[in-house]
Amino acid sequence: MTADVRLLLADDEHLIRGALAALLALEDDLVIVAEAASGPEALAMARAHQPDVAVLDLQMPGADGVKVATSLRTELPDCQVLIVTSHGRPGHLKRALAAGVRGFVPKTVSAQRLAEIIRTVHAGNRYVDPELAADAIASGDSPLTAREAEVLELAADGAPVAEIADRAALSQGTVRNYLSSAATKLGAENRHAAVRLARERGWV
Amino acid sequence: MTADVRLLLADDEHLIRGALAALLALEDDLVIVAEAASGPEALAMARAHQPDVAVLDLQMPGADGVKVATSLRTELPDCQVLIVTSHGRPGHLKRALAAGVRGFVPKTVSAQRLAEIIRTVHAGNRYVDPELAADAIASGDSPLTAREAEVLELAADGAPVAEIADRAALSQGTVRNYLSSAATKLGAENRHAAVRLARERGWV
DNA sequence: GCCACCTTCTGACATTTGTCATGCCGAGCG
DNA sequence: CGCTCGGCATGACAAATGTCAGAAGGTGGC
Known part of the structure; x- marks a missing residue:
């Protein structure tokens, strides 16, 4: 035994x-x-x-x-x-x-x-x-690049772009570009919905 | 017995x-x-x-x-x-x-x-x-009026104001007013952070 | 070496928001 | 009865955000 x-x-x-x-x-x-x-x-x-x-x-x-x-x-x-x-x-x-x-x-x-x-x-x-x-x-791999995911995560608590840019040490324009492309890739209307979707799929 | x-x-x-x-x-x-x-x-x-x-x-x-x-x-x-x-x-x-x-x-x-x-x-x-x-x-009563809470709830999934207004059968201006006052009452920077706070305190 | 792709930036523009003043109506209260 | 407050709305302005084009450097593959 x-x-x-x-x-x-x-x-x-x-x-x-x-x-x-x-x-x-x-x-x-x-x-x-x-x-x-x-x-x-x-x-x-x-x-x-x-x-x-x-x-x-x-x-x-x-x-x-x-x-x-x-x-x-x-x-x-x-x-x-x-x-x-x-x-x-x-x-x-x-x-x-x-x-x-x-x-x-x-x-x-x-x-x-x-x-x-x-x-x-x-x-x-x-x-x-x-x-x-x-x-x-089924949910597959995340279509997000490393930075996109990172920035999206910082956007998770509803912080304004300025704060995200600050915390990520990026320019505001860059942050907006990342958020925009992340939202597009996820088919979301804006970054907040994008955060929700990424959360659901475990991509953040 | x-x-x-x-x-x-x-x-x-x-x-x-x-x-x-x-x-x-x-x-x-x-x-x-x-x-x-x-x-x-x-x-x-x-x-x-x-x-x-x-x-x-x-x-x-x-x-x-x-x-x-x-x-x-x-x-x-x-x-x-x-x-x-x-x-x-x-x-x-x-x-x-x-x-x-x-x-x-x-x-x-x-x-x-x-x-x-x-x-x-x-x-x-x-x-x-x-x-x-x-x-x-400790968390006390919700400072939100019934409508404010209702609208805030509709905003929970990151939908744009237009959609919220549609679903609540209100004008966009009214929705923005409610969201604005709700965010102010909760001390949040914007409606998304407000949603998060209200969630945490069980007010939505 | 060229190509594709990511990272990062800038600048400009359209759109969406947040904010404020103001008005009207109805309910509840002293 | 008048006051206040909540619900609902407008309109206007400022600020934040989304979108687009373009550009430069880096990495990795073929």
């Missing part, structure tokens, strides 16, 4: 984390060795308990799941990372895979499935939710 | 709902008679099973928790509603209480606490998470 799978569970919602822990504990071969409620805490717990698999929520205070995964990759190369998320945005999946995450699933899966997926990931295989994968493929 | 509390559980995340169901089922006096993954489904389930307490997620596809609560209030006056949420925005709490919701808690509570709160609500009492209540009081 194979050894038990040692798990780290990180989610900022107590209720969810506790419930999840209870359900996963029902599986004979899974044992939860640590829980965390934030990104930094997850890292500390991982260092302290050396889990085989880290199950991370994508959105946590402090540092999101992908950032934690990146750090874990170098600090604990033997620890596989599985990300669980509520809102499956295509861009996140891409970032996560780039960070060396082995599994990516929405919270709509059942606990049974999750347990299976944890075993899959622990065995060194990858698992990505088919629906999220399809979304990611 | 009092009769068991019959529960309806509604959350679009399978994983969470299942886990929650498992945990609450451990309590002797709580019995889950129905589960739902969307607003309309929750309503249908409630009609079919006549639960004593409905535990609703705030954000669900179809109709959000508050809308479901409003409908339940008239259709099943004996069913108490308890709302559970991830992102505790002050405005939601106010809307929820106005809709006759008896309990409002963040998902950060433990399952134990949740079970207690369910009993509290079932007994006809109210329960609001102290921290959320404090936030709601």
